[in-house]
Amino acid sequence: MQDSFTRPLWPALRRGLGGKCPRCGHTALFARFLKPVASCAGCGEQWADRHADDFPAYLVILLLGHLLVPLVVEANLLWSIPTAIQMVGWPLLAGALALAMIQPAKGFVLALLWAR
DSSP: OOOTTSSOHHHHHHHHHTTBOTTTSSSBSBSSSSOBOSBOTTTOOBOTTOOOTTHHHHHHHHHHHHHHHHHHHHHHHHOOOOHHHHHHHHHHHHHHHHHHHHHHHHHHHHHHHHHO
16 A cells, blocks of 8 residues: 555545546546446555545635625626526526536546545
């Protein structure tokens, strides 16, 4: 097993964001949408004992807030969007973006746990 300080951080984070094993980068990190594989088929790294808990969700919420709030403010300054459309549109956009961001965020956190 490698010493934790010799594990390459940036390649591992890139691989995790892409949904690949942070150690080898050759096989998928997830068996299902957010469930990591028990062990990597390429390098044998065990992923069942690593838990990201709520940190990926916190990251997604933080990023979405910083992306959507300026977008909502700017859209309301530029256009007169009816309230009913905004009440449906912004939550749908937030939900779609959250679904798109949660798996890369979890891969990022698992890679960070592995590298450090």
